[in-house]
Amino acid sequence: MTHLPYLIMDLALILGAAAIVTLLFKKLKQPVVLGYIIAGFFVGPHFHWLPTVYEPTNIQIWAEIGVIFLLFSLGLEFSFKKLIKVGAPASVTAVFEVVAMIALGFGTGQLLGWNFMDSLFLGGILSISSTTIILRAFDELNVKTQRFASLVFGALIVEDLVAIVLLVLLSTLALSQQFAGAEMLQSVLKLVFFLVIWFAAGIFFLPTFLKKTKKLMNEETLLVVSLSLCLLMVWFANSVGFSPALGAFIMGSILAETTQAEKIEHLVKPVKDLFGAIFFVSVGMLIDPKMLVEYAGPIALITLITIIGKVLSTTFGALLAGQSLQTSVQAGFSLAQIGEFSFIIATLGVTLKVTSAFLYPIAVAVSAVTTLTTPYLIQSSRPFYKWLEKILPEKVQNALSGPGSKAKDTQSLSAWNQVVRSTLLNTFLLGMLLICIVMVSAEYALPYIRNHYTDGSWVKWATAFITLLLMLPFLYALAVRNTNSVAYREVLASNRYNGRLNLIHFFRLILAGSFIGFLMHRFFSFEAGLLSVLVIAVIIGVFNKKIRKFYDRIEARFMRNFNERELAAAEKNRSELAPWDAHIATLELHPESAVIGKTLMELHWREQLGINVVLIKRGEHSIPAPGRNERVYPGDEIFVLGSDAQIKRLQAIIRPIKHHDEEETNPANVVLRDFVIDEKSSLLNKTIRGSGIRERIKGIVVGVERNNQRILNPESFFEFQQNDVVFVVGDGKLINKLIHEHH
Known part of the structure; x- marks a missing residue:
């Protein structure tokens, strides 16, 4: 065994x-x-x-x-x-x-x-x-x-x-x-x-x-x-x-x-x-x-x-x-x-x-x-919370629901603040990369070459030279390269921050020189570091365009990879329907929006705003070119075609309704649920209108599955049959009550 x-x-x-x-x-x-x-x-x-x-x-x-x-x-x-x-x-x-x-x-x-x-x-x-x-x-x-x-x-x-x-x-x-x-x-x-x-x-x-x-x-x-x-x-x-x-x-x-x-x-x-x-x-x-x-x-x-x-x-x-x-x-x-x-x-x-x-x-x-x-x-x-609301003094409640609760997560930054933030972030990332290159070269590459190949005096010089070549594009980006962002151009055009910009440029030059000195200190001496700074400055000046192109390729590849998922999603949703100043935008419908449950015909977006709904994405299900009787539901992603101004007006319309207190703001737990019509159900052989479902759940019937076929947005005269799977959107508690009463 x-x-x-x-x-x-x-x-x-x-x-x-x-x-x-x-x-x-x-x-x-x-x-x-x-x-x-x-x-x-x-x-x-x-x-x-x-x-x-x-x-x-x-x-x-x-x-x-x-x-x-x-x-x-x-x-x-x-x-x-x-x-x-x-x-x-x-x-x-x-x-x-x-x-x-x-x-x-x-x-x-x-x-x-x-x-x-x-x-x-x-x-x-x-x-x-x-x-x-x-x-x-x-x-x-x-x-x-x-x-x-x-x-x-x-x-x-x-x-x-x-x-x-x-x-x-x-x-x-x-x-x-x-x-x-x-x-x-x-x-x-x-x-x-x-x-x-x-x-x-x-x-x-x-x-x-x-x-x-x-x-x-x-x-x-x-x-x-x-x-x-x-x-x-x-x-x-x-x-x-x-x-x-x-x-x-x-x-x-x-x-x-x-x-x-x-x-x-x-x-x-x-x-x-x-x-x-x-x-x-x-x-x-x-x-x-x-x-x-x-x-x-x-x-x-x-x-x-x-x-x-x-x-x-x-x-x-x-x-x-x-x-x-x-x-x-x-x-x-x-x-x-x-x-x-x-x-x-x-x-x-x-x-x-x-x-x-x-x-x-x-x-x-x-x-x-x-x-x-x-x-x-x-x-x-x-x-x-309801109990707290009753016992807390009105002054305390007002203090807790003051301006802070209405503040947005992010506020628009001025152009100068954006430039400072992007400069600090780039400096931090480039500095980390330069330190990494120096440490890997000095602590791992040089000892490895000496132990496994040769220990000649030229090895240190060759390793330092190769390290400098690897650092060159990042030194260029740190010391010389300026972003071509809208915020940077605004700051440059305003002439208000020229002195501060010059100070930032000077600081970047000093920092780039410090990294060269750091490398040479690890390999040779402080004097060698000063000499290397001058040499690198000359190289950057002579080969400025080539170094810039090389770094731009590195940065473009990094940003492309970093945004790969978003780029893939945008490519998937890209449409060729906008040859003029209009474009495709994606908007998500909040459960508390006033437009929930209405048909596109009732909303009149095309007539009133000039907006065209080209696609509705509902979970894994997509509805291309939706008809005028198509309804919109909580969580729907709608792809609309329009200009910037038109889309802004639409965003204002679909924004969640604001009430004076939060109880009114969130009146119901809107959910999508399904249940089966069995032989004992009181809904059997009744129409949607006759069943009173819409009124009882404060929602709508969005679909029925019959014999493995799904009927989306059935009409009010649709009659329920045995073994139908009914999909409804409405108040979660009311839906549970409905299911319990009719089974």
Whole structure:
């Protein structure tokens, strides 16, 4: 009989237990993650009524792979562009909440008499909310389209990045075992440096590579290439002193900017689900009931502090960011839990052996309780706001709904501010690239050549010369090149800021010279650096046009790759119907817009504005050249043809209705739902008009599926038959009531 390795038996045990428990949790409509953790407890060493894993060490290795793929998938959903787009409110809310919870968690640990590292890791564990749990709860409660949901999603994106920084800082602190400000600052600067370099190099090379090899890649090849890129970045991150999770997250965020992002995310999902399941099962294996009983008091206290602390800190953070009281309260109640990142931070403490044995089970227990309370907290957020509205004095309410709540996320910047911002950003990126070139050449290339080939005196000169050639286009861009943007031309034409512009140009020249001196100092001496500055200045002056062309090509390729997804979408939607000053614009219809539910004939956009609707995109379904009887629904993307002035007037018309209070602004949870007409339904053989559906749900019947054929926008005399699947848009609560009464 062939010997079966313990690893296979262990996997069979943990996956079998996970399958049974998660099926039960699906039936009970509870989070699957919680099921995995309980399954891990059942097959762990502390539960003796079932077989136990033979080799926990091997399972831990698989769990580490699970963390890598979890972070890789998170990076694919992250995208640095999303971080830029979330705006100030989400950023302020997330950062305030994270800082407050770290302080609150640390203070709680100290109050309980824990040591410094346990208290600090507790703060980190409590600071990050669970994206997985919130997304699932929002789906089940049908609140993804409500105003506060967009703030929550933005805050989660910011929290993901903050969690990565937190992992690096906690690792540094754990290894040094002391709070050294200079060392922490060095770690942050090192992290920023590598983030910029990885991101810049990745965006420059990877989209081009995927584009060139697209015809050669089927789904299998793309999956293998994606996972290999992920693991290569994991290896590289580990080599330079960062956690493997950081490398996986960065590679995911780079691939998120490519046109293949959705496909890669789809292909990686089964791998992530498999290894993620093993990770969460391994988390459950560490649960010790005796320890939970022993620390029942701290668990209850920390759970209470987590819920109350997150509700209050998120609410105050959102209010500081200029959000209304209702939006702030609902966001606070939504983010009141901990999840996957908390497990990763707790795992880090165990791996580095700097936290006590009780901290990990406590984190798991708090996560389990807050996971169960999340849906109920989200549901109770609106009634709680109503109660607050009744008890708060009118002056306080007016202060909380003052000018800040009506401010936009971004304000138009003056031309001068735009020039300053773009100059600072370009200087920062170019500086990072130049430092990277010098460090790689001095620390890796030169020692490698000397050790493996020759150690002649000419080697240093040759390496320095080649390094200068590589730096040349970036030195040119830093010292000489001016942007040809509209803002820069406006500033130049105004003659108001000439003195400041000259000062900026002088600063750029000095900075470029400093980088040349930095290179020569690494290889030779300060005097050689001064001489090199003069030589480079002459070269740039003589070959100015050629260097500019070369750099322009580099920049154009980077920007093309960086905007690849947007360019592909624009190309897909591009139309040749606008040979005059009109153009195609895409507008999304807000659920609270006054035009929702009306036909194009009722809206009279063509007659009143001169606007033509050329396409309506509804989810995955597109309606080209829609007819006059076509209705528009919440979330529709409408592609319209018109001039700038016409489109601006249309934007004003479709803008959400503004009311004096938020209760009126968001009167209903508008959702799309479907239900089946069975033999017991009271709607059977009734027409749409006769059924009274429109009045009862404050919405409309948008389609009927009969015998696998879909009938869109059926007429009012349409008669329902048995087994019809009816699609309606309206108030979610009223739709649920209708379905319950007629079945």
